[in-house]
Amino acid sequence: MPARRAVTGRSQDPRRRFAEELRLLRAEKGDSLRQLEEVLGWTASTFGKMESGQNLGSPEVVEALDQYYGTGPMLLTLWELAIADLSQFKEQYRRYMNFEGEAVGLWQYSVSAPPGLFQTDGYVREALVAGGFKGAELEQQIEARTSRRKLLEGDEAPPFRAILSEAVLRMSLRDAREWRCQLEYLLEVAERPNATVHVLPFGTGPHGLMNTDTMFLRLLDGRTVAYTENDVRGELIEESGKVERLHRTYDAVRDLALSPAESRSFILRMLEDLPCEPST
Structure with a gap:
């Protein structure tokens, strides 16, 4: 098992820390994203998005990485902290949306x-597609976002x-x-x-x-x-x-x-x- 890492200088944000550890471990092993794909089975794009912070991945991927790098449960623990932090963010965002309506x-x-309240349907669609949304989820998100514009309409806006x-x-x-x-x-x-x-x-x-x-x-x-x-x-x-x-x-x-x-x-x-x- 690798020597214990020093905490000093590492990000304290759970999501950033998780991505940072993934990058460091791969660099230490000298692997490319393509090599991870060949050994573990998930795509190079999946690992790249996890290392850039765009995606946290699934627990199965993280457990496989822990086994591959010999890090015990370290990455899974960081993943769980990042997921918990993201859930907290979503809760904060829900509260914000309630405040916005009032x-x-x-x-x-x-x-x-543009501010969300100023975005056209076409802007929202292209932005969501760029973020990876598709199918029914894409249409639901478009409806949810564009409906916010009603807040600024009418005499009582x-x-x-x-x-x-x-x-x-x-x-x-x-x-x-x-x-x-x-x-x-x-x-x-x-x-x-x-x-x-x-x-x-x-x-x-x-x-x-x-x-x-x-x-x-x-x-x-x-x-x-x-x-x-x-x-x-x-x-x-x-x-x-x-x-x-x-x-x-x-x-x-x-x-x-x-x-x-x-x-x-x-x-x-x-x-x-x-x-x-x-x-x-």
């Missing part, structure tokens, strides 16, 4: 994708202020027609009386929310909660001091952004720059 005011900063990094407008869909529809929808939303849209151009430089999608929800009881999300995890923040500090950061980012009128012109220029659709 919110009387919303503020958002988006890093690279809560106010929503969104700051979009320029990256949101540069990360186009593969389907040019659907991307045009998405930009047009952003312009439509920006015209609503309850919605305010800002664009944060690349030239504004570094800021406190560069890598973190952030949503603030003002609730009926007067509280404000925040939800932050990056590539590997999300966090629901309810402690008032932490929310206030994060909101000050958001306000500083808003001060860097274009005005609503300038932002609408920015999006309109991007729409005009899209190649014309081929005639049929």
